[in-house]
Amino acid sequence: QQQVKQSPQSLIVQKGGISIINCAYENTAFDYFPWYQQFPGKGPALLIAIRPDVSEKKEGRFTISFNKSAKQFSLHIMDSQPGDSATYFCAASRTSYDKVIFGPGTSLSVIP
């Protein structure tokens, strides 16, 4: 059973466009929702994270929107750049220091 669902599986966006990745979860015990960016052959790097008491968090071009009642959250990448081309994973855990459950990932390609 997949605890964290993610869509789309792959995404192609033009440079300067908005990339949107959606995730959903089932376990209401989850209390911490990080997003990770992974380049080929590298480990994942924390991009931005949110807790359920906040509906939106923005850091630079990256914004997380969180809908607690729907158990959904999404990542928006504004002004997408070719350097943003990577695999993005949404994730969830009970706390920031508990084990992280990853979504299946979204491969983002930003074309010039």
Next chain:
Amino acid sequence: GAVVSQHPSRVICKSGTSVKIECRSLDFQATTMFWYRQFPKQSLMLMATSNEGSKATYEQGVEKDKFLINHASLTLSTLTVTSAHPEDSSFYICSARSGSTTDTQYFGPGTRLTVL
């Protein structure tokens, strides 16, 4: 940010041999480390959680006798793949967190294991 290293970055071994992968927290003391496995074009799957000085907790379906985890110090955890087989070929990634309850996890760069 905090730095986690892994060694080696790549390893190729023959079927039946054992391989040890090290995970080090370079600038903080890691009371807990996590080991993940990632197959090509797939997500990270948690294998086990290790706390310094105690036995690792393995996720369901992970053979603890095949994947030996040792967390003997606050800066080092090791994963030993015993009697490796081609199906063990994967990308192994560790993460570490400090004892502070507010700290997040920091991921290592990963180790690519290829078993011939």
